[in-house]
Amino acid sequence: MTRSPHKGGTQKLTRLSLLVALGLALYTVESLIPLPLGRVGLANLATLLALFLFGGGEALLVMGMRVLLGSILLGGPLNPASLLSFAGGVASTSVMILLFPLYPRVFSIVGISIWGAMAHNIAQLLAAWLLLGRAEGIFSLLPLIPLISLAGGLIVGLLAWLVISRLPAWEWNDHGLE
Amino acid sequence: MTKPFTIGDKLLIGLLICWSLSALLPRRGPGEWALIEADGKPLGRFPLKGEENISAQGPLGITHIRIAGGRVWIVDSPCPHKLCVKMGKKGRAGEVIVCVPNRVIVKVEGRRDFDSVTP
Numbered sequence: 001m002t003r004s005p006h007k008g009g010t011q012k013l014t015r016l017s018l019l020v021a022l023g024l025a026l027y028t029v030e031s032l033i034p035l036p037l038g039r040v041g042l043a044n045l046a047t048l049l050a051l052f053l054f055g056g057g058e059a060l061l062v063m064g065m066r067v068l069l070g071s072i073l074l075g076g077p078l079n080p081a082s083l084l085s086f087a088g089g090v091a092s093t094s095v096m097i098l099l100f101p102l103y104p105r106v107f108s109i110v111g112i113s114i115w116g117a118m119a120h121n122i123a124q125l126l127a128a129w130l131l132l133g134r135a136e137g138i139f140s141l142l143p144l145i146p147l148i149s150l151a152g153g154l155i156v157g158l159l160a161w162l163v164i165s166r167l168p169a170w171e172w173n174d175h176g177l178e
Numbered sequence: 179m180t181k182p183f184t185i186g187d188k189l190l191i192g193l194l195i196c197w198s199l200s201a202l203l204p205r206r207g208p209g210e211w212a213l214i215e216a217d218g219k220p221l222g223r224f225p226l227k228g229e230e231n232i233s234a235q236g237p238l239g240i241t242h243i244r245i246a247g248g249r250v251w252i253v254d255s256p257c258p259h260k261l262c263v264k265m266g267k268k269g270r271a272g273e274v275i276v277c278v279p280n281r282v283i284v285k286v287e288g289r290r291d292f293d294s295v296t297p
Contacts, residue, residue: 080278104180111187114194128278133218137285140274147198150191157182165179 016054016062019046023066024073031074031081040152041120043070047093048113048160053167056097063089080131084124091123092116109164113157117149209271209286212250214243217281226250226269226286236280243284250284252277 023046030042043066051059067089071082096116103112122145129138183191214221216234224230224245231253232243239256249269252262255277262277271288 084278102186104184106184106186107190108180108182108184108187110182111184111190114187114190118194128276131278132215132276132281132283135215135218135283137213137215137274137283138276140272140285141276143198146194150194150198154191161179161182 012054016050016058019050019062020065020069022046022049023062024069027066027070027085028073040148040155041088041092041117042152042156043089044092044113044116044120044152045156045159047089048096048109048116048156049163051093051096051100051112052103052109052160052164056100059093059097063093083131084127087127088120088124092120095119108157109161110154110157113160114150114153117153117156118145121145121149121152207271207288208248209269209273209288211287212243212245213283213285213287215283215285216241223287224250234280234282236277236282238280241277241280241282243282250286251275252282252284255280255282 023043026045027043030040046066047059047063050062067082067086070085071079075081093116095118096112099107099112099115103109107115125138125141125145129135132138209226211223211225213223214232214234216236221232221234224232226245226248228245230245232245234241234243236256241255241257241262242253244251244253249267251267252265252275255262257277257279259279262275262280262282265275268275268284268286271286273286275284277283
């Protein structure tokens with residue numbers, strides 16, 4: 001894989017930082033919307049873009065920085081909301097990285113995004129279960145997971161597709177994207 | 179960039195739609211009692227017939243729960259967003275009210291809600 005000369009270290013650093021800032025902004029906006037459980041997971045847009053434009057390691061980095069900064073901004077690192085956000089972020093990013101090789105033969109970026117949303121919501125439910133002292137009443141919310149994940153994954157995936165398809169081809173074609 | 183939607187996408191979306199539909203149409207009978215858990219410990223089962231005010235002690239303070247007219251709801255809670263209060267009145271078997279910050283769960287149970295609880 002040959003990298004274009006304009007993709008130097010500084011430019012990559014700048015772009016990854018922009019993606020962290022984008023994720024942080026989306027995460028903050030979303031935390032202002034009071035919805036009982038099941039967030040759309042808009043912040044996952046930044047992670048998804050990092051995965052497709054740079055790679056798995058960079059996606060983990062963007063997610064990790066977003067969760068860390070988000071927890072400092074909103075409530076502190078051991079706050080339940082931060083722990084839920086961390087669990088969701090790690091799970092969705094890992095699942096999307098694992099399924100990335102199936103792009104583009106099986107899934108488009110939208111499919112990968114829906115899988116990420118599923119992992120995000122299931123991990124958050126499990127984390128909430130642990131935080132609540134293993135109260136199994138919370139699993140009554142399980143039937144809502146496919147619906148919320150589908151909605152969130154579709155929105156994020158389509159947004160990511162709109163963004164990447166508008167970038168000049170040289171921005172992504174050296175990553176083997178088609 | 180490959181356009182959405184590929185065959186895999188469509189199968190995944192179809193599967194999730196079927197799963198949500200099957201989950202959204204459970205046979206939920208009327209609930210008979212409310213199981214209240216605070217801080218991971220069960221506080222007890224309270225019958226929905228009759229009237230009762232229950233105080234559940236969580237890490238942030240006391241969550242005030244009320245049962246009347248066959249339904250249960252959270253009247254007041256010390257949590258910051260009051261989502262549990264906004265969740266409203268629940269009376270059907272399988273319905274739940276959760277307050278994550280104050281670690282309180284109210285779960286309506288009945289005789290026929292096993293379908294909706296077991297994943």
